[in-house]
Amino acid sequence: MTLSFEDFSPGHFGSFGPRRVAREEMLAFAAEFDPQPMHLDEEAAKRSMLKGLSGSGWHLCSIMMRMMFDGYLGRTASLGSPGVNELRWLAPLRPNDDLTLDIDVVEARVSRSRPETGIVTFKAVARNAAGQALCEMVSPILVQRRAGVTAEQAG
Amino acid sequence: MRFFEDIEVGQRRELGSFTFTADLIKKFAAQFDPQRFHLDEEEGRKSLFGGLAASGWHVGSVCMKLLVADGQRQAAEAAARGERLAIWGPSPGFRELRWIKPVLAGDTISYASEVETLRSSDSRPEWGILQARNTGTNQRGELAFSVLATAFVPRRNAHS
Numbered sequence: 484m485t486l487s488f489e490d491f492s493p494g495h496f497g498s499f500g501p502r503r504v505a506r507e508e509m510l511a512f513a514a515e516f517d518p519q520p521m522h523l524d525e526e527a528a529k530r531s532m533l534k535g536l537s538g539s540g541w542h543l544c545s546i547m548m549r550m551m552f553d554g555y556l557g558r559t560a561s562l563g564s565p566g567v568n569e570l571r572w573l574a575p576l577r578p579n580d581d582l583t584l585d586i587d588v589v590e591a592r593v594s595r596s597r598p599e600t601g602i603v604t605f606k607a608v609a610r611n612a613a614g615q616a617l618c619e620m621v622s623p624i625l626v627q628r629r630a631g632v633t634a635e636q637a638g
Numbered sequence: 639m640r641f642f643e644d645i646e647v648g649q650r651r652e653l654g655s656f657t658f659t660a661d662l663i664k665k666f667a668a669q670f671d672p673q674r675f676h677l678d679e680e681e682g683r684k685s686l687f688g689g690l691a692a693s694g695w696h697v698g699s700v701c702m703k704l705l706v707a708d709g710q711r712q713a714a715e716a717a718a719r720g721e722r723l724a725i726w727g728p729s730p731g732f733r734e735l736r737w738i739k740p741v742l743a744g745d746t747i748s749y750a751s752e753v754e755t756l757r758s759s760d761s762r763p764e765w766g767i768l769q770a771r772n773t774g775t776n777q778r779g780e781l782a783f784s785v786l787a788t789a790f791v792p793r794r795n796a797h798s
Contacts (some may be wrong), residue, residue, distance in 0.1 A: 516699040518706055521728065532727045532765075532790065540729060541699040545670040548695050552672060561673065562686050564694060564737065567785075571731035625686075 486559040487629040488591065488601030496586040496605070499554035501612070504538060504546060506578035512542040538576035543618050547609050550584040560627035562600060570620040574611075581612040589621060593628070601626045639709045639716075641724040641794040642766030645753055653704040653749040653772075658692045660743040666696040679743070687740035694737040697747065697783050701772050704749045727765060727790030739782040747774040747782060754786065765790045 513522035517539035520527030528536040576582075590604040604623045610616050660679070667676035671693035675685035682690035713723050741747060755769040768791045774783035 516703045518703075520725070531725075537728070539699075539702065540731075541695070541702050545666075545693075545695045545699065548693070549670045549672075556673070563673075563675070563691075566694075566737050567732070567735035569731070569733050570735070572729060575728075 484558070486555060486626075488560075488593075488603065488626045489629050490559075491588050491591045491601075491603045491626065493588050493591060496588050497554060498583060498585050499550050500583035501581040502546065502550055502584075504542075504576060504578070504580050504582060509536075509538040509542060509576070509578055512545070513539045516541055533575040535575070536578060538578075538580075540572045540576075540618070543572070543576045543609060544570070544620070546582065547584060547607055547618065547620070550582070550609075551586070551605075551607065554584065554586070556624070559624075562625040562627060564622055564624045567620055567622040568604075570618065570622075572618050574615050574617045576617055577611070580617075582617070583610050583612075584608070585610070594625070597625075599628055601628055639713050639724040639726050640791075642756070642768070642791045643794045644724075645756060645766075645768060645791065647753050647756060650750060650752040651708055653701075653708045653751055655746050655748040656700045656704065657746045658696070658700075658741050658743065660690055663690060663692045663696065663743055666699075667693050671695055682742075687742065689740070689742040692741040692743075692745075694735075694783075697737065697741050697774060698735065698785065700747070701749050701774060701783065701785070705751060705772065708751075724792050724794075727792065729787060729789045732785050732787040735785040737783060739776060739780050741774075741776070741782055745782075746777045748776075749774050759790070762790070764793055766793055767791070 521531035522539050585608045587606045589606050594600040594602050602623050603626050606621050608616050609618045674681035675687055676693050679690045751770045751772045753770050757767050759765045759767050768789050772785050772787050776782045
Protein backbone atom coordinates (compact mmCIF):
# COMPACT_ATOMS: atom_id res chain seq x y z
CA MET A 484 0.00 0.00 0.00
CA THR A 485 1.23 3.47 -0.83
CA LEU A 486 2.00 5.67 2.15
CA SER A 487 0.33 9.08 2.23
CA PHE A 488 0.79 12.19 4.36
CA GLU A 489 -1.63 10.76 6.93
CA ASP A 490 0.74 7.82 7.58
CA PHE A 491 3.42 10.10 9.03
CA SER A 492 3.00 11.48 12.54
CA PRO A 493 5.66 12.99 14.81
CA GLY A 494 7.88 10.48 16.61
CA HIS A 495 10.12 7.56 15.69
CA PHE A 496 9.16 6.21 12.28
CA GLY A 497 11.53 3.29 11.77
CA SER A 498 15.03 1.83 11.55
CA PHE A 499 16.44 0.60 8.26
CA GLY A 500 19.45 -1.36 7.07
CA PRO A 501 22.01 -2.66 7.58
CA ARG A 502 23.64 -1.56 4.33
CA ARG A 503 27.28 -2.47 3.69
CA VAL A 504 29.44 0.17 2.02
CA ALA A 505 32.12 -1.75 0.15
CA ARG A 506 35.57 -0.25 -0.11
CA GLU A 507 35.47 -0.36 -3.94
CA GLU A 508 32.13 1.45 -3.97
CA MET A 509 33.54 4.15 -1.64
CA LEU A 510 36.58 4.67 -3.86
CA ALA A 511 34.49 4.72 -7.06
CA PHE A 512 32.20 7.46 -5.74
CA ALA A 513 35.15 9.51 -4.51
CA ALA A 514 36.94 9.15 -7.86
CA GLU A 515 33.89 10.47 -9.70
CA PHE A 516 32.59 13.19 -7.37
CA ASP A 517 35.05 13.97 -4.58
CA PRO A 518 38.62 13.06 -5.56
CA GLN A 519 40.34 14.50 -2.48
CA PRO A 520 43.38 12.51 -1.30
CA MET A 521 41.71 11.79 2.09
CA HIS A 522 39.03 9.82 0.19
CA LEU A 523 41.31 8.04 -2.31
CA ASP A 524 44.80 7.53 -0.95
CA GLU A 525 45.61 5.52 2.20
CA GLU A 526 48.79 7.41 3.03
CA ALA A 527 47.32 10.88 2.50
CA ALA A 528 44.25 9.78 4.47
CA LYS A 529 46.40 8.73 7.45
CA ARG A 530 47.87 12.23 7.60
CA SER A 531 44.42 13.89 7.32
CA MET A 532 42.23 15.12 10.18
CA LEU A 533 40.13 11.94 9.77
CA LYS A 534 43.17 9.69 10.33
CA GLY A 535 42.45 7.02 7.74
CA LEU A 536 40.59 6.42 4.51
CA SER A 537 37.07 7.87 4.65
CA GLY A 538 34.14 8.03 2.27
CA SER A 539 32.92 11.27 0.71
CA GLY A 540 30.24 12.94 2.78
CA TRP A 541 28.16 13.23 -0.40
CA HIS A 542 28.45 9.48 -0.87
CA LEU A 543 27.14 8.96 2.65
CA CYS A 544 24.22 11.35 1.91
CA SER A 545 23.45 9.51 -1.31
CA ILE A 546 23.49 6.16 0.48
CA MET A 547 21.15 7.58 3.14
CA MET A 548 18.83 8.64 0.31
CA ARG A 549 18.88 5.11 -1.08
CA MET A 550 18.21 3.62 2.37
CA MET A 551 15.24 5.97 2.76
CA PHE A 552 14.00 4.92 -0.68
CA ASP A 553 14.32 1.21 0.11
CA GLY A 554 12.90 1.65 3.60
CA TYR A 555 9.77 3.72 2.88
CA LEU A 556 10.09 6.52 0.30
CA GLY A 557 9.83 4.04 -2.57
CA ARG A 558 6.26 3.27 -1.45
CA THR A 559 5.38 6.80 -0.40
CA ALA A 560 3.40 9.26 -2.55
CA SER A 561 6.43 11.58 -2.49
CA LEU A 562 6.56 14.64 -4.70
CA GLY A 563 10.20 15.46 -3.99
CA SER A 564 12.01 17.63 -1.48
CA PRO A 565 12.68 21.38 -1.42
CA GLY A 566 16.00 20.93 0.40
CA VAL A 567 17.83 20.07 3.61
CA ASN A 568 17.55 22.37 6.64
CA GLU A 569 20.71 21.12 8.30
CA LEU A 570 23.18 18.30 7.79
CA ARG A 571 26.09 17.35 10.02
CA TRP A 572 28.90 14.93 9.21
CA LEU A 573 29.79 13.70 12.70
CA ALA A 574 32.30 10.90 12.11
CA PRO A 575 33.98 9.41 9.04
CA LEU A 576 32.47 6.69 6.89
CA ARG A 577 35.02 3.84 6.73
CA PRO A 578 35.50 1.06 4.17
CA ASN A 579 33.10 -1.85 4.67
CA ASP A 580 30.99 -0.05 7.30
CA ASP A 581 27.55 -1.54 7.88
CA LEU A 582 25.12 1.37 8.10
CA THR A 583 21.78 1.58 9.81
CA LEU A 584 19.40 4.49 9.43
CA ASP A 585 17.04 5.82 12.09
CA ILE A 586 14.17 7.95 10.89
CA ASP A 587 12.07 10.29 13.03
CA VAL A 588 9.22 12.47 11.87
CA VAL A 589 9.93 15.92 13.34
CA GLU A 590 6.88 17.67 11.93
CA ALA A 591 3.97 16.88 9.61
CA ARG A 592 1.78 19.70 8.33
CA VAL A 593 -0.50 20.50 5.41
CA SER A 594 0.94 22.84 2.79
CA ARG A 595 -0.74 26.26 2.83
CA SER A 596 -0.10 26.88 -0.86
CA ARG A 597 -1.08 23.34 -1.97
CA PRO A 598 -3.73 21.94 0.41
CA GLU A 599 -3.72 18.55 -1.36
CA THR A 600 -0.08 18.17 -0.26
CA GLY A 601 1.56 17.66 3.11
CA ILE A 602 5.07 18.60 4.22
CA VAL A 603 6.74 15.92 6.35
CA THR A 604 10.03 16.92 7.98
CA PHE A 605 12.27 13.96 8.71
CA LYS A 606 15.35 13.62 10.87
CA ALA A 607 17.64 10.88 9.61
CA VAL A 608 20.64 9.54 11.54
CA ALA A 609 23.09 7.12 9.93
CA ARG A 610 25.12 4.94 12.30
CA ASN A 611 27.90 2.41 11.86
CA ALA A 612 27.84 -1.11 13.31
CA ALA A 613 29.28 0.21 16.61
CA GLY A 614 26.30 2.56 16.92
CA GLN A 615 28.36 5.69 16.32
CA ALA A 616 26.41 8.43 14.54
CA LEU A 617 28.12 9.36 11.26
CA CYS A 618 25.63 11.78 9.76
CA GLU A 619 22.48 13.55 10.87
CA MET A 620 20.14 15.47 8.58
CA VAL A 621 16.83 17.27 8.84
CA SER A 622 14.92 17.54 5.59
CA PRO A 623 11.32 18.20 4.51
CA ILE A 624 9.62 16.05 1.88
CA LEU A 625 6.38 16.85 0.06
CA VAL A 626 3.88 14.00 0.39
CA GLN A 627 0.45 13.69 -1.20
CA ARG A 628 -2.54 13.55 1.13
CA ARG A 629 -4.82 10.54 0.96
CA ALA A 630 -7.37 10.76 -1.84
CA GLY A 631 -10.63 12.27 -0.66
CA VAL A 632 -9.25 14.00 2.43
CA THR A 633 -9.07 17.45 0.83
CA ALA A 634 -12.45 16.99 -0.86
CA GLU A 635 -14.10 16.19 2.50
CA GLN A 636 -12.53 19.24 4.12
CA ALA A 637 -13.50 21.43 1.20
CA GLY A 638 -17.11 20.16 1.45
CA MET B 639 43.94 25.63 -2.42
CA ARG B 640 44.42 28.74 -0.34
CA PHE B 641 45.32 29.11 3.33
CA PHE B 642 42.87 30.62 5.82
CA GLU B 643 44.83 33.89 5.93
CA ASP B 644 44.54 34.33 2.15
CA ILE B 645 40.74 34.21 2.14
CA GLU B 646 38.36 37.14 2.59
CA VAL B 647 34.61 37.33 3.11
CA GLY B 648 32.90 38.05 -0.22
CA GLN B 649 35.53 36.30 -2.37
CA ARG B 650 33.77 34.46 -5.18
CA ARG B 651 35.05 31.66 -7.42
CA GLU B 652 33.34 30.50 -10.60
CA LEU B 653 33.70 26.71 -10.45
CA GLY B 654 32.73 25.78 -14.00
CA SER B 655 29.64 24.10 -15.42
CA PHE B 656 28.22 20.61 -15.88
CA THR B 657 25.57 19.29 -18.28
CA PHE B 658 23.14 16.79 -16.77
CA THR B 659 22.36 14.40 -19.64
CA ALA B 660 19.45 11.95 -19.38
CA ASP B 661 21.94 9.07 -19.18
CA LEU B 662 23.90 10.61 -16.28
CA ILE B 663 20.67 11.49 -14.43
CA LYS B 664 19.36 7.92 -14.74
CA LYS B 665 22.70 6.32 -13.82
CA PHE B 666 22.98 8.28 -10.56
CA ALA B 667 19.30 7.77 -9.77
CA ALA B 668 19.42 4.01 -10.40
CA GLN B 669 22.17 3.72 -7.81
CA PHE B 670 21.07 6.18 -5.14
CA ASP B 671 17.63 7.72 -5.71
CA PRO B 672 15.41 5.54 -7.90
CA GLN B 673 12.27 7.64 -7.51
CA ARG B 674 10.24 7.39 -10.74
CA PHE B 675 10.68 11.05 -11.74
CA HIS B 676 14.49 10.59 -11.71
CA LEU B 677 14.41 7.46 -13.90
CA ASP B 678 11.75 7.92 -16.57
CA GLU B 679 10.98 10.84 -18.93
CA GLU B 680 7.21 10.25 -18.94
CA GLU B 681 7.04 9.94 -15.13
CA GLY B 682 9.11 13.12 -14.91
CA ARG B 683 6.69 14.99 -17.16
CA LYS B 684 3.75 13.92 -14.97
CA SER B 685 5.56 15.04 -11.77
CA LEU B 686 5.88 18.47 -10.18
CA PHE B 687 9.27 18.73 -11.95
CA GLY B 688 7.77 18.71 -15.46
CA GLY B 689 10.48 16.49 -16.98
CA LEU B 690 13.17 13.93 -16.22
CA ALA B 691 14.84 15.55 -13.18
CA ALA B 692 18.23 14.91 -11.61
CA SER B 693 18.30 13.70 -8.00
CA GLY B 694 19.09 16.59 -5.70
CA TRP B 695 21.96 14.51 -4.32
CA HIS B 696 23.37 14.28 -7.84
CA VAL B 697 23.20 18.10 -8.15
CA GLY B 698 25.01 18.44 -4.80
CA SER B 699 27.62 15.78 -5.61
CA VAL B 700 28.48 17.54 -8.89
CA CYS B 701 28.96 20.78 -6.92
CA MET B 702 31.48 18.88 -4.76
CA LYS B 703 33.16 17.54 -7.92
CA LEU B 704 33.63 21.06 -9.32
CA LEU B 705 34.78 22.44 -5.95
CA VAL B 706 37.51 19.78 -5.80
CA ALA B 707 38.52 20.45 -9.42
CA ASP B 708 38.74 24.18 -8.69
CA GLY B 709 40.87 23.45 -5.63
CA GLN B 710 43.18 21.30 -7.74
CA ARG B 711 43.55 24.14 -10.28
CA GLN B 712 44.42 26.56 -7.50
CA ALA B 713 46.91 24.07 -6.06
CA ALA B 714 48.60 23.68 -9.45
CA GLU B 715 48.86 27.48 -9.78
CA ALA B 716 50.33 27.76 -6.28
CA ALA B 717 52.82 24.99 -7.03
CA ALA B 718 53.83 26.77 -10.26
CA ARG B 719 54.59 29.88 -8.19
CA GLY B 720 56.66 27.73 -5.83
CA GLU B 721 54.25 28.21 -2.91
CA ARG B 722 53.47 25.71 -0.20
CA LEU B 723 50.20 23.81 -0.74
CA ALA B 724 47.22 24.24 1.57
CA ILE B 725 45.42 20.93 2.01
CA TRP B 726 41.86 21.57 3.13
CA GLY B 727 40.27 19.54 5.85
CA PRO B 728 36.91 17.81 5.91
CA SER B 729 33.53 19.50 6.19
CA PRO B 730 31.50 19.25 9.40
CA GLY B 731 28.31 19.80 7.42
CA PHE B 732 26.02 22.33 5.78
CA ARG B 733 22.83 24.31 6.27
CA GLU B 734 20.11 25.81 4.10
CA LEU B 735 20.46 23.44 1.16
CA ARG B 736 17.78 24.46 -1.35
CA TRP B 737 16.75 22.66 -4.51
CA ILE B 738 15.12 25.76 -5.95
CA LYS B 739 14.46 24.71 -9.55
CA PRO B 740 14.48 21.19 -10.95
CA VAL B 741 17.57 20.24 -12.94
CA LEU B 742 16.11 18.62 -16.05
CA ALA B 743 17.77 16.41 -18.68
CA GLY B 744 19.96 18.61 -20.89
CA ASP B 745 20.29 21.44 -18.36
CA THR B 746 23.74 22.96 -17.91
CA ILE B 747 24.42 24.17 -14.38
CA SER B 748 27.13 26.74 -13.66
CA TYR B 749 28.42 26.52 -10.11
CA ALA B 750 30.00 29.24 -7.99
CA SER B 751 31.23 29.56 -4.41
CA GLU B 752 31.23 32.74 -2.33
CA VAL B 753 32.79 33.08 1.13
CA GLU B 754 30.22 34.22 3.74
CA THR B 755 31.97 33.86 7.10
CA LEU B 756 35.45 33.13 8.48
CA ARG B 757 36.32 32.29 12.07
CA SER B 758 39.07 30.58 13.98
CA SER B 759 38.52 27.16 15.52
CA ASP B 760 38.60 27.16 19.33
CA SER B 761 39.33 23.46 19.61
CA ARG B 762 41.75 23.21 16.64
CA PRO B 763 44.07 26.24 16.58
CA GLU B 764 45.80 25.05 13.39
CA TRP B 765 42.52 25.30 11.49
CA GLY B 766 40.11 28.06 10.49
CA ILE B 767 36.44 27.51 9.75
CA LEU B 768 34.95 28.86 6.54
CA GLN B 769 31.32 29.10 5.49
CA ALA B 770 30.67 29.46 1.77
CA ARG B 771 27.45 29.83 -0.21
CA ASN B 772 27.74 27.38 -3.08
CA THR B 773 25.24 27.91 -5.88
CA GLY B 774 24.18 26.36 -9.18
CA THR B 775 22.57 28.46 -11.93
CA ASN B 776 20.98 26.98 -15.05
CA GLN B 777 21.45 28.06 -18.67
CA ARG B 778 18.47 30.43 -18.37
CA GLY B 779 20.17 32.27 -15.51
CA GLU B 780 17.81 30.82 -12.87
CA LEU B 781 19.22 29.90 -9.48
CA ALA B 782 18.59 26.13 -9.19
CA PHE B 783 20.69 25.07 -6.19
CA SER B 784 22.11 26.76 -3.12
CA VAL B 785 23.82 25.54 0.05
CA LEU B 786 25.69 27.15 2.93
CA ALA B 787 28.62 24.78 3.42
CA THR B 788 31.23 24.69 6.17
CA ALA B 789 34.85 23.55 5.82
CA PHE B 790 38.05 23.36 7.85
CA VAL B 791 40.80 25.42 6.16
CA PRO B 792 44.46 25.18 7.28
CA ARG B 793 46.21 28.21 8.78
CA ARG B 794 49.39 29.31 7.04
CA ASN B 795 51.65 29.04 10.07
CA ALA B 796 50.11 25.99 11.69
CA HIS B 797 53.19 23.81 11.27
CA SER B 798 56.00 26.35 11.26
